[in-house]
Amino acid sequence: MTVKIGVLALQGAVSEHIKALKDSGAETIAVKDASQLEELDGLVLPGGESTTMRRLMDKYGLFDAIKIFAKKKAIFGTCAGLILMAKEIEGRKGPHLGLLDIDVKRNAFGSQVDSFESDLKIDHVAESFDGVFIRAPYIKKVGPGVEILSTYNQHIVACRQGRFLACAFHPELTGDTRFHEYFVKITKENK
Known part of the structure; x- marks a missing residue:
């Protein structure tokens, strides 16, 4: 079965x-x-700058449409996409999409110059995966029903809640498709 997945x-x-x-x-x-x-x-929902992405989602009529889409469909957020999906964002009143029962800290590992790569173990995905962190957030806490998939230095950097998948890093920049394959699998299961 083939699935069709869009990238915002x-x-x-x-x-x-x-x-x-x-x-x-x-x-x-x-x-x-x-x-x-x-x-x-x-x-x-790819990386970028979450506040800017939210403004653009509003400007182009995508915000409400994505909220409706999320009621039945699978969504994968990377970096800023994770922030957009979070129910709680440190230092911000209220969520953006509020899809994942998580609390996140933006730019948690520092600014652009503090970007780094690290080898990660990601449950259901890989024993060893190159995590590319660029002005990355991390997940401070998860609610019930959220599965922690990966941590870095005791900080949660990937999770899943049902048909929603999110990570603080950029798997698309590695050439390693295993994380995307996992999302395709989740999407097929949800279809």
């Missing part, structure tokens, strides 16, 4: 996500319009 194309490594999804066996499109969501089985 407002900011971030859109083409890299598209390539990783295609290499993982999914059909994929860059999503720039809310009407495109109707044909999708899943959606990737």
Whole structure:
């Protein structure tokens, strides 16, 4: 069974996500319009700057459409996408999409110059995976029903809650498709 997964194309490594999804066996499109969501089985919210992404989602009529989409479909958020999905964001009143029962800290590992890579163990994905952290958040705490998939220095950096998957790093920048393959699997299970 083939699934069709969109990548929100407002900011971030859109083409890299598209390539990783295609290499993982999914059909994929860059999503720039809310009407495109109707044909999708899943959606990737890529990295970027979460506040800017939220403004662009509002400007282009995508915010409410994604909230409706999320009621039944799978979503994978990376870095800023994770922040958009969180129910709690340190230093911010209220969530963006509020899909994941998690509390996040933005830019938790420092600024752009503090970006780094680290080998991660990711449950259900890989014993060894190259985590690329760029102005990355981390998850401070998770609610019931949220499965912690990976940690770095005792900070949660990947999780899953049902059909929602999120990570603080950028798997699309590694050339390793295993994390995207896992999302394709989740999307198929949810279809």
